[in-house]
Amino acid sequence: MTASDLRALHHGRTVGDPLVLPGPWDADSARVLADAGFPALATPSAGVAASLGYEDGATPAAEMFAAVARIARAVSVPVSADIEAGYGLAPRELVERLLAAGAVGCNLEDTVDGVLVDARWQADRLAEVRAAAGDALFVNARVDTYVTGVPEGTDQEAETVRRALLYVAAGADCVYPIGAPAESLPRLAAAVPAPLNALARPDGPGPRRLGELGAGRVTFGPGLQRRAMAALREFADGLRGA
Structure with missing residues (x-):
């Protein structure tokens, strides 16, 4: 599967029917999700980190790319990889490592070491x-x-739109204002000329509702991995009491 296949899945969707991309954290979870009929998958860096024994943001680049490669190898659907802020790699090396791992998409965030980077700097990086x-x-x-937050006195929604427009102009296919409140999604979707990725949370609107609010794509971050671990914990507690 190619990036063109993944790109096509994002377009021509009706309101309330976003592309739902669950997040596998290893090869076995990827197979389960692909077998369930999902047309593409999106790895969560935090979920992969947990499966490898690291805190979110602390996974060495080599281990993250190796994990992505195992996931991509396990399924026949397109895989997008969350590669955080890019591990300090130059754009060409970053692309080469993603493609070598079998990923046809990626998430790139604009926070480095806990700080929101300059939007134009990030746009230049995305263009590269x-x-x-x-x-x-x-x-x-x-x-x-x-x-990560914005400087005091900055309108959060306006800054989100400003960054999103810069990133789309730089060549981004999709924009992911992670953590944006549901009530902001219609305005963000109307302002940005690219599919909008929304994060589905256990206590928030489901994918269909997020789609109705303007999301063209819905992901779950590490939510599925954490839910699986909670189920395992409950099972383990039950075994102790059996």
Whole structure:
């Protein structure tokens, strides 16, 4: 499967029917999700980190790419990889490692070491990634204004839109304002000329509702991995009491 296949899945969707991309954290979970009929998958960096024994954000680049490769090898559907802020790799090397791992898409976030980076700097980086990848990668630009925060006195929604427009102009295929409140999604979707990725949370609106609010794509972050671990914990507690 190619980036073109993944790109096509994002377009021509009706309101309330977003592309739902569950997040596998290893090869076995990827097989389960692909066998369930999902047309593409999106790895969560935090879920993969947990499966490898690391805190979120602490996975060495080599181990993350190796995990992505195992996941991509296990399924026949397109796989997009969450590669955080890119591990300090130059754009060309980053693209080469993604493609070598079998990924046809990626998330790139605009937080480095807990700090929201300059939007124009991030846009330039995205443009370099796009130039190095051509059409071989579907680039999902994560906007961290709601999770990292914005400077005091800055309008959060306006800054999200500003960043999103810069990233789309730089070549991003999709924009991911992670953590954006549901009530902001219609305005964000109307302002940004690219599919909008929304994060589905256990206590928030489901994928269909997020689609009705403007999301063209819905992902879950590490939610599925954490839910699986909670089920295992409950099972283990039951065994102790059996």
